[in-house]
Amino acid sequence: MTAPDWQGQVDRPTRITLLRHGQTPLSVDRRYSGHGDPALTELGRSQAAAAAQRLGARDQIDVIVSSPLARARATAQAVADVVGLPVQVHDGLIETDFGAWEGLTFREAAARDPELHRRWLGDLEAAPPGGESFAAVGARLAATKRELLAQYPGARILAVSHVTPIKTMLRDALGVGPELLFRLHLDLASLSIAEYYPDGGAVVKLVNDTGHLS
Numbered sequence: 001m002t003a004p005d006w007q008g009q010v011d012r013p014t015r016i017t018l019l020r021h022g023q024t025p026l027s028v029d030r031r032y033s034g035h036g037d038p039a040l041t042e043l044g045r046s047q048a049a050a051a052a053q054r055l056g057a058r059d060q061i062d063v064i065v066s067s068p069l070a071r072a073r074a075t076a077q078a079v080a081d082v083v084g085l086p087v088q089v090h091d092g093l094i095e096t097d098f099g100a101w102e103g104l105t106f107r108e109a110a111a112r113d114p115e116l117h118r119r120w121l122g123d124l125e126a127a128p129p130g131g132e133s134f135a136a137v138g139a140r141l142a143a144t145k146r147e148l149l150a151q152y153p154g155a156r157i158l159a160v161s162h163v164t165p166i167k168t169m170l171r172d173a174l175g176v177g178p179e180l181l182f183r184l185h186l187d188l189a190s191l192s193i194a195e196y197y198p199d200g201g202a203v204v205k206l207v208n209d210t211g212h213l214s
Helices: 042-058 070-083 105-112 116-118 134-151 163-174 180-185
Strands: 015-021 063-066 087-089 156-161 191-196 201-208
Touching: 015 042, 015 070, 015 134, 015 163, 042 070, 042 191, 063 070, 063 116, 070 087, 105 116, 105 191, 156 163, 163 180, 163 191, 163 201
Parallel strands: 015 156, 063 087, 063 156
Antiparallel strands: 015 191, 191 201
16 A cells, blocks of 8 residues: 555645746747747757756656647657657647737837736736636636546656646646736746646645756
């Protein structure tokens, strides 16, 4: 029988390791990068390779799933090449659709739509013009989590995604309010880990780990 953990759990959890993609030209300039599809920069490819070596050396992975966007798929493929697994694309892991703010900096978006941008920073229901609200992202990620847990119970899943989806998954696992979305920083190519138990319990074991990049 498996010894219980500190929460008394004895069943094996499903582990979701959340990897943010590497650097792109838009992230260099700190521009909103949602459904646009920039490729990784040379540094971004190096970051993906470093994450792949870290994961291949230390963490056993059973499944790799990725956002459909090129920056995430390239990061996922770097890991896949090391651990010998295929990359399965999951549309639910895609970044927020920033609509008309795509490619703009924070200041540019704030200047374009000052009242909406100010409200968007604290209101989950607010959405960029033609874009997606954080509430909609939350509903999408909740469905994605349910699908992954149902399809791969007890597995060690690597999910390669973006800032908002990863924050949303961590917020869900922690059971905390929307403040986390606005206060948590996630670096490029960082690793976070959430574990989900069969009885519905969850625990976050790692957040924004970039030790492999140093």
